[in-house]
Amino acid sequence: MKMTGIKKFLPSSKGLLGINARNLSYIYTHNKREYFPNIDNKLSCKELLSNHNIPTPETYGVVDGPKTLPNWSACLDNVNDFVVKPSKGYGGMGIMLVTHEDDSYSNSSGQISADDLEFHIMQILNGAFSLDNRPDVAFFEEKLSNHSAIDTLIAEDVGGVADIRIIFQHHRPVMGMLRLPTRVSMGKANLHQGGLGVGIDIETGLTKSGCSKNEIISIHPEIGNKIAGHTIPDWSAMIEYGSRISNIVNLGYIGVDFICDANKGPLVLEVNARPGLNIQIANQAGLRDVLE
Amino acid sequence: MSVELQKHSRGLTTIAPVFLVLIAAALAFYKIAYLGYNLDEVVQSESYLLETVIDFDGHGSGIDIALALPEKLSNQEVSDESFSSADLKFGTYRAEGNRFGRWRSSGLTGHRQLTYSATVVTRNIRYIVDSTLPTQQEIPDAVGASLLPDEFTQSDHPEIAKLADSLGLSGTRPIMSNIRTIYDYAVNDLKYVVYSGTTDALTTHRLGEASCGGKSRLMAALGRSIGIPSRLVGGKILKSGQARTSHIWVEYYIAGQWVPFCPTNKYFAEIPSNYLILYHGEAPLLKRTKDINFKYYFNLRKRLVSRAAGLAKLKEHPLNILNIWATFKRAAISLELLRIIIMLPIGILVVVICRNLIGVETFGTFMPALIAIGFRDTGLLQGLLLFSIIMVFGAFVRIVSNRMQLLHTPRLAFILAFVVMFMLSLTALGVQLGFLNLARVALFPMVILTLTVERFSLTVEEAGWFDAVRITVLTMSVAAAAYSLMSWRFLQAVVISFPETLLLVVVIFIYIGRYSGFRLSEYVRFRHLLTRPTR
Numbered sequence: 001m002k003m004t005g006i007k008k009f010l011p012s013s014k015g016l017l018g019i020n021a022r023n024l025s026y027i028y029t030h031n032k033r034e035y036f037p038n039i040d041n042k043l044s045c046k047e048l049l050s051n052h053n054i055p056t057p058e059t060y061g062v063v064d065g066p067k068t069l070p071n072w073s074a075c076l077d078n079v080n081d082f083v084v085k086p087s088k089g090y091g092g093m094g095i096m097l098v099t100h101e102d103d104s105y106s107n108s109s110g111q112i113s114a115d116d117l118e119f120h121i122m123q124i125l126n127g128a129f130s131l132d133n134r135p136d137v138a139f140f141e142e143k144l145s146n147h148s149a150i151d152t153l154i155a156e157d158v159g160g161v162a163d164i165r166i167i168f169q170h171h172r173p174v175m176g177m178l179r180l181p182t183r184v185s186m187g188k189a190n191l192h193q194g195g196l197g198v199g200i201d202i203e204t205g206l207t208k209s210g211c212s213k214n215e216i217i218s219i220h221p222e223i224g225n226k227i228a229g230h231t232i233p234d235w236s237a238m239i240e241y242g243s244r245i246s247n248i249v250n251l252g253y254i255g256v257d258f259i260c261d262a263n264k265g266p267l268v269l270e271v272n273a274r275p276g277l278n279i280q281i282a283n284q285a286g287l288r289d290v291l292e
Numbered sequence: 293m294s295v296e297l298q299k300h301s302r303g304l305t306t307i308a309p310v311f312l313v314l315i316a317a318a319l320a321f322y323k324i325a326y327l328g329y330n331l332d333e334v335v336q337s338e339s340y341l342l343e344t345v346i347d348f349d350g351h352g353s354g355i356d357i358a359l360a361l362p363e364k365l366s367n368q369e370v371s372d373e374s375f376s377s378a379d380l381k382f383g384t385y386r387a388e389g390n391r392f393g394r395w396r397s398s399g400l401t402g403h404r405q406l407t408y409s410a411t412v413v414t415r416n417i418r419y420i421v422d423s424t425l426p427t428q429q430e431i432p433d434a435v436g437a438s439l440l441p442d443e444f445t446q447s448d449h450p451e452i453a454k455l456a457d458s459l460g461l462s463g464t465r466p467i468m469s470n471i472r473t474i475y476d477y478a479v480n481d482l483k484y485v486v487y488s489g490t491t492d493a494l495t496t497h498r499l500g501e502a503s504c505g506g507k508s509r510l511m512a513a514l515g516r517s518i519g520i521p522s523r524l525v526g527g528k529i530l531k532s533g534q535a536r537t538s539h540i541w542v543e544y545y546i547a548g549q550w551v552p553f554c555p556t557n558k559y560f561a562e563i564p565s566n567y568l569i570l571y572h573g574e575a576p577l578l579k580r581t582k583d584i585n586f587k588y589y590f591n592l593r594k595r596l597v598s599r600a601a602g603l604a605k606l607k608e609h610p611l612n613i614l615n616i617w618a619t620f621k622r623a624a625i626s627l628e629l630l631r632i633i634i635m636l637p638i639g640i641l642v643v644v645i646c647r648n649l650i651g652v653e654t655f656g657t658f659m660p661a662l663i664a665i666g667f668r669d670t671g672l673l674q675g676l677l678l679f680s681i682i683m684v685f686g687a688f689v690r691i692v693s694n695r696m697q698l699l700h701t702p703r704l705a706f707i708l709a710f711v712v713m714f715m716l717s718l719t720a721l722g723v724q725l726g727f728l729n730l731a732r733v734a735l736f737p738m739v740i741l742t743l744t745v746e747r748f749s750l751t752v753e754e755a756g757w758f759d760a761v762r763i764t765v766l767t768m769s770v771a772a773a774a775y776s777l778m779s780w781r782f783l784q785a786v787v788i789s790f791p792e793t794l795l796l797v798v799v800i801f802i803y804i805g806r807y808s809g810f811r812l813s814e815y816v817r818f819r820h821l822l823t824r825p826t827r
Contacts, residue, residue, distance in 0.1 A: 010809055011822070014822055016814075016821060018808075018811060018814045019651070019814070020809065020810070020811060025808060123700065128699070128700040133701075193755070214817050214818075214819075215820065277817075280821065281820070286821070
């Protein structure tokens with residue numbers, strides 16, 4: 001385009017994808033705005049995927065307004081651990097992991113009262129965690145646990161669940177990354193907060209290199225293990241599920257987040273229409289080189 | 293489908309910039325060639341924002357304050373005048389050829405601050421006078437009064453007559469010879485000392501020393517004693533900063549015009565470009581009620597500005613419907629507002645460059661540009677300082693509101709209310725302490741501040757204090773950069789005269805919008821991958 005003239009004078013990007021190019025060449029061209037609601041609303045996205053026989057975490061119940069708010073705990077009678085989520089949340093905001101024993105609740109910061117929890121749900125309904133603060137819906141989801149093969153890559157005293165992000169261009173998987181919670185990230189599998197990113201070979205499902213924030217690592221800083229060479233369980237199943245999602249949600253460039261549950265196997269947690277770029281550091285490879 | 297879309301947008305992004313540049317060029321050409329636009333005329337290189345600030349305390353009795361105001365003269369132009377009058381009645385009037393602003397009240401108590409502000413443009417004028425002109429000349433009735441002695445210029449006093457004799461002044465010499473003698477005497481033989489209060493001509497002569505007023509009065513007295521109409525001129529020497537001092541020089545009536553002489557700073561038949569005339573004659577700069585703990589000062593800020601006269605002339609052109617300046621004038625909307633509106637896209641341009649080309653993280657998309665507007669009234673450094681203070685206060689209120697577990701919208705409203713009250717307190721404090729810039733904090737965009745506080749607090753929760761402070765510093769830096777460009781008077785003058793400049797800004801937006809290369813920050817982010825050898 002016009003800018004090729006200027007780009008000539010800039011250092012080579014070596015096949016790496018920047019934000020500007022990602023937005024211009026992939027998101028705007030592959031993902032039409034009208035289909036964003038298919039994934040922005042996590043509840044309806046889960047339903048859509050379930051209808052196509054793609055497994056997702058179980059939903060215990062939904063609080064969709066002030067009427068259902070007083071009875072929020074009804075669906076949790078036989079449940080010990082659960083996750084509270086805003087349906088239209090972004091960036092992991094408003095998600096709370098809760099342990100329920102007898103009549104008391106606790107989350108990562110300690111004991112909380114039923115009123116605290118109800119307030120949190122009310123905040124979700126009021127849109128405190130949704131884009132543009134639009135009114136939202138809260139739902140309860142089962143708490144998942146790590147597959148034993150993945151658990152070996154997480155320090156023992158770290159709670160939290162690892163997830164696997166695979167970027168698909170239409171049906172084609174282009175890059176994958178395992179995201180591990182750490183002590184630094186306080187149990188969150190979020191790279192910005194200090195989680196580890198581990199690149200995965202698309203063909204074999206074997207881990208490659210890794211990254212912590214923007215630094216490349218080859219040894220797990222909290223365990224001391226080598227990061228490369230581990231097999232991601234159920235890799236081919238995840239690729240199979242993921243390759244169908246693009247068609248289902250009508251979006252051509254997506255990041256699919258899986259959780260490899262100890263009991264249930266791979267489940268789709270959510271679909272992202274603007275997948276981040278740090279996956280390139282984890283894989284030590286550029287997306288431009290693998291995208292069409 | 294998507295390929296088609298891309299092709300379509302590609303065509304448009306190629307054609308649109310060319311089209312927009314052509315429109316801009318055509319409009320500018322039309323204005324220059326047919327409407328007589330001339331950049332030199334609308335862009336004045338040097339001007340000052342003059343601000344006269346008056347403080348006093350009312351004690352229940354009547355208040356009457358008059359201030360001499362500058363007006364358009366051959367050496368000076370005055371525009372964008374504004375007055376703040378607290379709860380006093382305000383009006384302007386003319387007396388003895390001078391213009392005054394007058395504040396009155398039948399009775400009030402407590403502290404008040406009054407301000408007069410205007411943009412003034414002054415220029416240097418040198419007068420060339422035929423050296424053979426006689427001292428005796430025809431004097432119109434209107435000028436006659438300037439030959440008569442008065443309380444401070446005792447031109448009829450024997451000692452003045454004696455001095456005139458000893459200097460060799462005489463009605464038979466050419467007028468410029470007499471004036472040169474008087475001027476040389478005032479410059480060389482009268483010592484300059486700083487006096488406060490009024491020194492009359494006779495006292496100056498007896499002491500052999502005086503400040504500008506005394507020297508000028510003695511020059512006037514000597515002039516009148518030999519029949520040259522003479523009058524004092526009171527004004528201000530333009531120099532950035534705060535000061536109380538004003539200046540006095542003298543004018544002689546020569547061959548139908550008043551010619552200025554300044555014995556203090558040595559200008560002979562010349563008014564320098566930094567002299568602003570406020571009044572002629574013995575008119576006081578300020579007339580006021582006694583015993584009101586009265587204080588005043590001038591505040592001067594140098595800046596570039598479009599010349600009102602240049603723009604006004606263009607306004608008269610019947611074909612000029614494109615003159616945005618005239619449109620605003622007609623709608624009685626303040627020119628300051630026009631400056632904000634018309635410069636906003638320029639500020640946004642800075643934000644777009646910072647975000648999309650450099651990759652600077654900021655709170656909100658356009659927030660930095662909106663914050664920059666707030667700096668307009670406080671100045672950059674004080675604006676940044678005040679902004680930080682309010683941010684810290686707001687974050688504190690946010691923590692308190694968090695403890696109370698308020699819902700999102702009421703919580704924002706809660707913070708906003710406290711931010712407003714805090715800013716009003718700062719304004720009150722500023723007025724009380726006489727820091728006008730602090731008082732101007734009331735003009736900060738409060739909603740923007742509140743939203744920034746909310747973003748700041750959310751970032752503290754999500755990413756920790758380090759990131760929150762880091763993004764705050766980045767937001768402020770972008771705001772400072774936007775402010776610098778938006779407040780650049782030369783650019784303002786260009787954009788106000790040629791609003792089509794904004795079409796060129798749009799062209800830049802299109803190019804940045806289609807730039808798919810790395811942001812500068814990404815070279816840092818991916819540095820480890822970029823430095824490794826290519827496989």
